[in-house]
Amino acid sequence: MKLIFEKSIPGRHTDFLPALDVPEVSEDFARRIEPLRLPELSEVQIDRHYTELAGRTRGVNGGFYPLGSCTMKYNPALNERVASLPGFTDIHPLQDDADVQGCLEVMKKTEEYLAEITGMDAVSLQPAAGAHGEFTGLLLIRAYHRSRGDEGRTKIIVPDSAHGTNPASAVMAGFEVVNIPSDAQGYVDLAALKAAVGPDTAGLMLTNPNTVGLFDPNIEEITRIVHEAGGLNYYDGANLNAVMGIVRPGDMGFDVVHVNLHKTFSTPHGGGGPGSGPSGCKAFLAPFLPGLRVTDEDGTLHSGKADNSIGDMRSFRGNFLVIVKALAYILSIGREGVKETAENAVLNANYMMRRLSDVFDMAYDSTCMHEFVMTLERLKDETGVSALDFAKALTDCGIHPPTMYFPLIVHEALMVEPTETEPKETLDAAVEIFRKVMEEAYEKPEEMHLKPLTTVIRRPDEVKAARKPVVRYDYPGSV
Numbered sequence: 001m002k003l004i005f006e007k008s009i010p011g012r013h014t015d016f017l018p019a020l021d022v023p024e025v026s027e028d029f030a031r032r033i034e035p036l037r038l039p040e041l042s043e044v045q046i047d048r049h050y051t052e053l054a055g056r057t058r059g060v061n062g063g064f065y066p067l068g069s070c071t072m073k074y075n076p077a078l079n080e081r082v083a084s085l086p087g088f089t090d091i092h093p094l095q096d097d098a099d100v101q102g103c104l105e106v107m108k109k110t111e112e113y114l115a116e117i118t119g120m121d122a123v124s125l126q127p128a129a130g131a132h133g134e135f136t137g138l139l140l141i142r143a144y145h146r147s148r149g150d151e152g153r154t155k156i157i158v159p160d161s162a163h164g165t166n167p168a169s170a171v172m173a174g175f176e177v178v179n180i181p182s183d184a185q186g187y188v189d190l191a192a193l194k195a196a197v198g199p200d201t202a203g204l205m206l207t208n209p210n211t212v213g214l215f216d217p218n219i220e221e222i223t224r225i226v227h228e229a230g231g232l233n234y235y236d237g238a239n240l241n242a243v244m245g246i247v248r249p250g251d252m253g254f255d256v257v258h259v260n261l262h263k264t265f266s267t268p269h270g271g272g273g274p275g276s277g278p279s280g281c282k283a284f285l286a287p288f289l290p291g292l293r294v295t296d297e298d299g300t301l302h303s304g305k306a307d308n309s310i311g312d313m314r315s316f317r318g319n320f321l322v323i324v325k326a327l328a329y330i331l332s333i334g335r336e337g338v339k340e341t342a343e344n345a346v347l348n349a350n351y352m353m354r355r356l357s358d359v360f361d362m363a364y365d366s367t368c369m370h371e372f373v374m375t376l377e378r379l380k381d382e383t384g385v386s387a388l389d390f391a392k393a394l395t396d397c398g399i400h401p402p403t404m405y406f407p408l409i410v411h412e413a414l415m416v417e418p419t420e421t422e423p424k425e426t427l428d429a430a431v432e433i434f435r436k437v438m439e440e441a442y443e444k445p446e447e448m449h450l451k452p453l454t455t456v457i458r459r460p461d462e463v464k465a466a467r468k469p470v471v472r473y474d475y476p477g478s479v
């Protein structure tokens with residue numbers, strides 16, 4: 001397929017703009033040496049170009065997308081529509097509070113709903129991603145200990161079933177990471193936790209449900225152990241899709257949490273679009289929250305910094321339109337809908353897991369939450385077919401691969417997250433495909449290394465694609 005620049009024909013254009021009805025002024029542009037290098041195409045050519053591009057992309061709108069740990073659910077078009085209303089899109093971040101009362105109300109309401117859903121007292125909408133929310137939460141923990149003169153608390157405990165961003169965020173926030181193992185069932189090893197806590201413990205970061213899709217049954221015991229040692233508890237709430245409306249981190253002993261609006265609350269995850277990872281906390285941490293806080297003074301909304309704010313985590317007020325979508329989503333599904341979402345996410349995952357477990361080895365033999373992990377180690381040993389080969393074969397059948405080789409504690413892992421928005425028919429069809437590919441893997445293992453055969457690109461160099469993407473068009477003659 002040609003790039004849009006290669007399709008360009010000089011002089012071709014689209015009449016989007018009305019005819020000029022004011023005097024032409026050109027001196028401002030006198031400093032431009034060459035004309036702007038934009039592709040020149042007619043409207044139908046542009047339309048076909050993007051339609052062709054869309055056809056080459058695999059997305060939730062095109063088929064089943066069970067990418068574990070990512071919550072690739074269908075996001076209702078209604079929420080996009082609400083976020084595209086001019087009252088939301090045409091504002092400027094430097095406008096006076098008095099001019100944007102409605103937008104401030106959107107922020108305040110979203111904060112309140114997220115606080116209620118997570119069991120926290122205050123929420124900052126400023127962080128732009130999940131990991132960014134973690135970093136923010138850890139800075140809150142650091143600010144808290146410092147404010148009490150408790151400088152010796154330098155360590156954050158992170159179980160090995162945590163999402164990879166947890167230890168990374170802890171290091172970025174200046175902490176030392178203490179890793180603790182999981183027990184055979186995939187839960188936090190309580191003896192290891194007890195041995196790890198002490199006067200140097202700043203806190204614990206718990207991903208729950210964890211990266212193997214399990215809810216830790218000892219969660220209250222875990223948070224109690226950390227609190228008794230003087231540490232704070234951080235809840236990685238990126239997997240909130242499994243538990244929202246049913247249990248709340250704030251009720252289980254957590255002091256700080258982040259949630260991923262671009263997973264749970266109706267913004268697509270992945271694809272490089274804007275995200276949002278709000279940070280919530282208990283009241284005693286609220287004075288440290290970042291960014292501008294919205295307060296209500298006699299019915300008028302005002303913005304101001306918290307007393308001991310850690311500062312700004314990004315420009316202005318976060319990704320506002322993502323926040324609008326989250327509020328539209330929460331309001332449209334309602335209190336019962338929040339709970340039903342989690343229930344159906346868990347039901348769908350358990351349904352698929354059970355329907356596959358006679359043929360596939362599940363990494364853990366228990367009821368899962370919103371996702372489950374299988375290990376293809378036996379297949380690899382017996383046939384040489386790897387989890388990667390298996391995932392590639394699924395793409396030939398119209399299924400986006402599950403997450404591969406993650407979590408790291410499971411070998412030849414495939415992590416499947418069906419999400420609540422998939423109907424039973426899709427799950428049944430997927431189950432049949434998984435089983436058929438497994439049969440093929442045993443019958444013709446050599447052929448599995450060649451898959452996929454039907455996609456636009458077969459096996460790209462994934463490291464190169466991630467590390468050295470080519471995102472710039474080299475014009476002939478450009479430097």
Ligand SMILES: *Cc1c(COP(=O)(O)O)cnc(C)c1O
Nearest residue numbers: 069129130131163165207236238
């Ligand atoms: C996705 C995810 C994150 C990180 O979120 P980003 O927005 O990608 O930074 C953190 N923790 C868990 C459990 C996740 O699933």
